[in-house]
Amino acid sequence: MATLIKERRIASDNWRLIKAGADGxxxxxxxxxxxxxxxxxxxxxxxxxxxxxxxLAVWLDSHExxxxxxxxxxxxxxxxxNFPKFGDGRGYSTARLLRERYGWKGELRAIGEVVxxxxxxxxxxxxxxxxxxDDQDPREALTAFHDFGESYQTSAAQPQPLFRRRLxxxx
Amino acid sequence: xxxxxEIDQRLVxxxxxxxxxxxxxxxxxxxxxxxxxxxxxxxxxxxxxxxxMLRVAVPYGLLSSKQLRMLAHIARKYDRGYxxxxxxxxxxxxxxxxxxxxxxxxDLATVQxxxxxxxxxxxxxxxxxxxxxxxxxxxxxxxxWCEVIRQWSTFHPEFNYLPRKFKIAVNGAEHDxxxxxxxxxxxxxxxxxxxxxxxxxxxGGGLGRTPIIGHVIREFLPWQHLLxxxxxxxxVYNRYGRRDNIFKAxxxxxxxxxxxxxxxDEVEAEWAHLKDGPATLITEEIERVSGRFTRPAYLxxxxxxxxxxxxxxxxxxxANWVKRNVHPHKVAGYAAVTLSLKKTGVPPGDATAAxxxxxxxxxxxxxxxxxxxxxxxxxxxxxxxxxxLHQLWQAARTLGFATPNVGLLTNIISxxxxxxxxxxxxxxxxxxEAIQRRFDDLDYLHDIGELDLNISGCMNACxxxxxxxxxxxxxxxxxxxxxxxxxxxxQGNVRPGLPAALGKVIGPSFARAEVPDxxxxxxxxxxxxxxxxxxxxxxxxxxxxxxxxxxxxxGNADQRAAHRQRQLAAH
Numbered sequence: 001m002a003t004l005i006k007e008r009r010i011a012s013d014n015w016r017l018i019k020a021g022a023d024g025x026x027x028x029x030x031x032x033x034x035x036x037x038x039x040x041x042x043x044x045x046x047x048x049x050x051x052x053x054x055x056l057a058v059w060l061d062s063h064e065x066x067x068x069x070x071x072x073x074x075x076x077x078x079x080x081x082n083f084p085k086f087g088d089g090r091g092y093s094t095a096r097l098l099r100e101r102y103g104w105k106g107e108l109r110a111i112g113e114v115v116x117x118x119x120x121x122x123x124x125x126x127x128x129x130x131x132x133x134d135d136q137d138p139r140e141a142l143t144a145f146h147d148f149g150e151s152y153q154t155s156a157a158q159p160q161p162l163f164r165r166r167l168x169x170x171x
Numbered sequence: 172x173x174x175x176x177e178i179d180q181r182l183v184x185x186x187x188x189x190x191x192x193x194x195x196x197x198x199x200x201x202x203x204x205x206x207x208x209x210x211x212x213x214x215x216x217x218x219x220x221x222x223x224m225l226r227v228a229v230p231y232g233l234l235s236s237k238q239l240r241m242l243a244h245i246a247r248k249y250d251r252g253y254x255x256x257x258x259x260x261x262x263x264x265x266x267x268x269x270x271x272x273x274x275x276x277x278d279l280a281t282v283q284x285x286x287x288x289x290x291x292x293x294x295x296x297x298x299x300x301x302x303x304x305x306x307x308x309x310x311x312x313x314x315x316w317c318e319v320i321r322q323w324s325t326f327h328p329e330f331n332y333l334p335r336k337f338k339i340a341v342n343g344a345e346h347d348x349x350x351x352x353x354x355x356x357x358x359x360x361x362x363x364x365x366x367x368x369x370x371x372x373x374x375g376g377g378l379g380r381t382p383i384i385g386h387v388i389r390e391f392l393p394w395q396h397l398l399x400x401x402x403x404x405x406x407v408y409n410r411y412g413r414r415d416n417i418f419k420a421x422x423x424x425x426x427x428x429x430x431x432x433x434x435x436d437e438v439e440a441e442w443a444h445l446k447d448g449p450a451t452l453i454t455e456e457i458e459r460v461s462g463r464f465t466r467p468a469y470l471x472x473x474x475x476x477x478x479x480x481x482x483x484x485x486x487x488x489x490a491n492w493v494k495r496n497v498h499p500h501k502v503a504g505y506a507a508v509t510l511s512l513k514k515t516g517v518p519p520g521d522a523t524a525a526x527x528x529x530x531x532x533x534x535x536x537x538x539x540x541x542x543x544x545x546x547x548x549x550x551x552x553x554x555x556x557x558x559x560l561h562q563l564w565q566a567a568r569t570l571g572f573a574t575p576n577v578g579l580l581t582n583i584i585s586x587x588x589x590x591x592x593x594x595x596x597x598x599x600x601x602x603x604e605a606i607q608r609r610f611d612d613l614d615y616l617h618d619i620g621e622l623d624l625n626i627s628g629c630m631n632a633c634x635x636x637x638x639x640x641x642x643x644x645x646x647x648x649x650x651x652x653x654x655x656x657x658x659x660x661x662q663g664n665v666r667p668g669l670p671a672a673l674g675k676v677i678g679p680s681f682a683r684a685e686v687p688d689x690x691x692x693x694x695x696x697x698x699x700x701x702x703x704x705x706x707x708x709x710x711x712x713x714x715x716x717x718x719x720x721x722x723x724x725x726g727n728a729d730q731r732a733a734h735r736q737r738q739l740a741a742h
Contacts, residue, residue, distance in 0.1 A: 086205070086206050086209060087209055087292060087332050088332065088414060089292075089329075089330070089331060089332025089333060089409060090409060090410055090414075092328060092329045092330070092331070092332070092409070093329055093406050093409050093410050094410075096329055096406075101444055115206065117193065117202075117206070117210055120328075121326070121328035121329075121331055122328075124328035125328050125329055137201075147185060147189050148182060148185045148186075148189075148326065149181060149185065150178050150181065150182060151326065151328065152182075152322045152323060152325055152326070152327075153323065153326075153327055153328060153329075153450070154449055154450060155328065159449055160449050161398075161449055161450050162178065162322070163322075163452075163453075163456040163459070164449060164453070164456075166176075166178070166456075166459070167453070167455050167456065167459070
């Protein structure tokens with residue numbers, strides 16, 4: 001069972017992830033409940049999705065451009081980004097763009113191949129919720145946020161790179 | 172040396188702990204093999220033909236004697252008593268045990284070393300001119316900029332899972348000794364009309380199976396914008412580089428498919444958002460990094476040392492070594508020295524633990540306790556007093572590191588090849604040795620003059636064969652090792668009027684035993700055609716073209732046709 005980590009704690013999850021079928025066909029929209037829909041479904045059924053009851057979120061696959069939802073963020077309760085493969089790092093850029101360019105302040109959830117060894121970097125680029133892959137040990141995963149005490153680069157928690165903070169510390 | 176501060180040290184220590192935990196989970200069956208593979212590669216650990224191979228980072232090739240002693244210690248304690256210096260200025264160990272690698276990394280961390288990002292699809296070791304800081308044609312000390320980029324690239328959260336590996340080279344001098352035109356990004360320091368420092372930015376160069384010379388996408392990038400511009404390039408690559416085919420995943424393919432102009436436009440559009448952001452560099456940071464480098468306490472010396480002049484005049488063997496292996500220095504009375512790891516019969520770039528310890532002692536005695544690894548797989552003492560050169564030469568001779576062949580045919584760049592590497596189609600080291608034996612006569616070698624001969628055991632081109640004046644590529648034909656030969660390649664603008672160039676294949680490949688003969692015929696052809704001793708092999712290839720060289724090896728067109736007929740008849 002996939003576990004959700006949110007705000008660095010194991011959290012309950014009411015969101016239902018809607019995926020296209022193996023043939024690429026988009027599913028029916030569920031009548032109620034909180035749902036995370038694929039970008040294509042949002043683009044096709046925008047009015048219906050906005051009219052229904054229940055929470056609404058969109059997930060982007062790794063090749064999808066966050067610019068596609070930049071103007072829609074006000075309608076969304078959360079945004080999710082899919083990591084289809086262990087080594088597919090496109091979602092890291094997607095996250096930074098959502099946070100830094102498009103100003104997304106709400107929940108940013110990593111889904112797909114979300115494993116312990118990715119969590120530190122995912123958090124650094126702005127993810128604050130992590131739907132762990134089924135086989136992951138949630139307690140072990142929680143330790144990942146402490147892998148490093150510092151980062152050279154800017155991060156969601158530290159918008160200034162280390163060299164500017166070092167300088168501030170020296171003054 | 173850049174001396175770590177507490178944070179630099181803690182990050183490296185935390186990396187060791189992280190990898191120890193990953194190894195523990197893997198050995199306990201809790202981490203799938205393919206995922207551990209990606210994680211171990213980020214710590215330089217390959218599983219090779221016979222054993223694991225560990226690649227330790229030597230950032231921009233710079234080492235202290237203390238670090239070199241640790242590398243010797245690791246060779247002795249965890250390996251078989253030797254290491255291999257690579258074309259990326261790193262060192263590789265061919266026989267470590269997987270379960271001991273966390274201990275090796277912990278030992279390395281005690282001397283501010285690591286194996287971070289020496290492999291995997293991430294930003295690799297930043298490489299530089301091995302004469303940085305001492306070259307007479309220096310514009311900036313490239314080591315400072317390399318360190319700034321090293322810190323930016325270390326665990327960069329956005330760019331840790333790129334489509335493919337990513338290599339950045341920095342050149343800080345007028346001449347390019349860092350081969351910046353054949354890297355994913357090449358940075359070439361410049362001063363503009365107002366004396367301000369900036370970088371010419373090249374993108375999409377590379378060797379491998381699709382060799383390409385990099386494209387200039389910015390003529391002058393003011394230094395303050397270096398990191399935001401790199402972020403922009405890497406972001407475009409991370410988002411749009413191909414991930415469907417490993418052989419088309421390097422940035423050079425993206426640049427080629429989009430066209431350099433369109434690629435530049437995308438980078439500039441991305442950069443418009445990042446420019447002047449928090450990652451914009453500031454003078455204080457450059458000064459801080461520069462200030463953490465140790466600097467030699469040079470003495471005030473005369474430009475020439477009388478005893479040294481005397482030794483040069485009376486000892487021809489010494490003079491010969493000086494001519495090839497001693498290089499000018501920007502400070503009067505000092506010289507830079509290449510210790511050649513290209514002695515005939517020793518795999519190019521290999522050094523034993525005892526040799527490393529001895530070199531560390533010599534570095535302490537003769538070169539302020541520091542040395543560099545060059546991409547030509549030699550060791551460099553950058554700061555030697557002229558008055559000490561004769562002693563150092565004698566000391567280097569005791570180690571077999573005084574072969575006077577820098578810039579000459581036997582200074583062969585070679586990958587480890589099929590003797591070690593699981594990717595290789597063919598062996599490289601025995602070919603290097605056979606050629607070195609054939610050209611063992613020093614007078615002949617010096618008469619041939621400047622010649623880069625590079626050997627790769629497969630088309631991944633770790634031995635940089637495309638940019639050798641003569642390049643040799645191992646190929647597999649029906650399970651047998653064959654060797655294809657190129658001429659006319661060049662690593663970069665190491666002297667005026669000699670731009671980077673990719674070699675051209677001269678024709679069908681050869682069996683291993685034939686290779687020395689073929690090289691000899693190419694050399695004969697060059698000697699016949701050169702207009703003077705000043706005209707080097709590669710100059711002649713560029714002047715007269717490949718055809719005369721082809722003829723010298725395969726005969727003229729008629730003879731080649733007859734040869735093909737005979738070959739067909741034989742099958």
